[in-house]
Amino acid sequence: MARAVPAVERAFDVLELFLETDELSAPEITAQLGLPRTTVHELVGTLNERGYLMPTGRATNKYRLGVRSFQLGSAYAERLDLAREGQLVAEEIAERCQETVHVGVRDGADVLYVSKVDSSHPVRMVSAVGRRLPAHCTALGKTLLAALPRAEVDELYSGQKLDGMTEHSITNRKTLRKELDEIAEGGVAREYCESNESVACVAAPVRDTSGSVVAAMSISVPILRWNDETEAALRDLVREGATALSERLGHTA
Structure with a gap:
């Protein structure tokens, strides 16, 4: 130095x-x-x-x-580029946990992946930058939904059925609202086999200079490597990664 x-x-x-x-x-x-x-x-x-x-x-x-x-x-x-900055931070977080790290943004009722770093393990999550998934079925998406006023969430799903991706997906609006409230209070979202029968995930919000939630970061793990201890460690790590990315976007606590 x-x-x-x-x-x-x-x-x-x-x-x-x-x-x-x-x-x-x-x-x-x-x-x-x-x-x-x-x-x-x-x-x-x-x-x-x-x-x-x-x-x-x-x-x-x-x-x-x-x-x-x-x-x-x-x-x-x-000159800020969310995808580029997200990729840099995701690489750092993935190196520390050796699991798959994503950064995503909300587009209507979907979450769109803008950055991704693969796990170094032979058994890993199959996903891709540019892929869309229903927001209510993913930890990333639920993190982004939790940042919205509840009236906006109600309007987003007005007249729309909550289709599930697996048997674990949330398909009830009341259940979704309750979980979004818990995420907003706790700061970290959890997903267990809701978008993929074999994958668990944690996610945390990413904020910009105004303090608004503009993205989310997640860490995905095959359930064969998932347990309470792993989840606790990854919750802390994804918070750390989301905070680091927020700081790169100009957010100050």
Whole structure:
């Protein structure tokens, strides 16, 4: 790892203070960072000159984030690619658990797989990027449905029969609503042989910079490798993976 440059680190320390507050004066920055007053004035002056900070007005000595900070953030957001970022995080998670990892988005009443990394085991789940499945039959889909207002879920399935993919699939709206409430409260969805008789799965929500759920990440395991201990470990891991992907999309807790 390259040696960190102290002056650059201090400049970022100043900028990151504005993640928590709108306006700060040089004395307030000095107090929060514990830096020498002259150092802070030099840093603030340079950031102001480069457009990363700007005075809030003539009658105050406070600063706020400048246009250049906005431009950088906008450029980052515009260039984000959910499928690409999802693939990178899925690869990391799959390497740790050696099981199949998916990232999916909701499209109406379906879930669409946008990223996938296969298990390294000879017995694995058969799936593909671009495949669609009924959202109510998958852990990914149920995670995405759980993020919706219940009125929207009711409207989504209004006049529509909940067809099952296996004998374990949810085919009753009342049962689905109850499970979605549990997922929303617990943060992780579970699926046991609901879309595939031989596969169990856990999933967690992925959020964007606004905090909205825009995708979900899942870990799928053949039931021959599934037990309570495995499920507990994978629930923690899928939460971790979904959080990592959320952070790559600009979400902050």
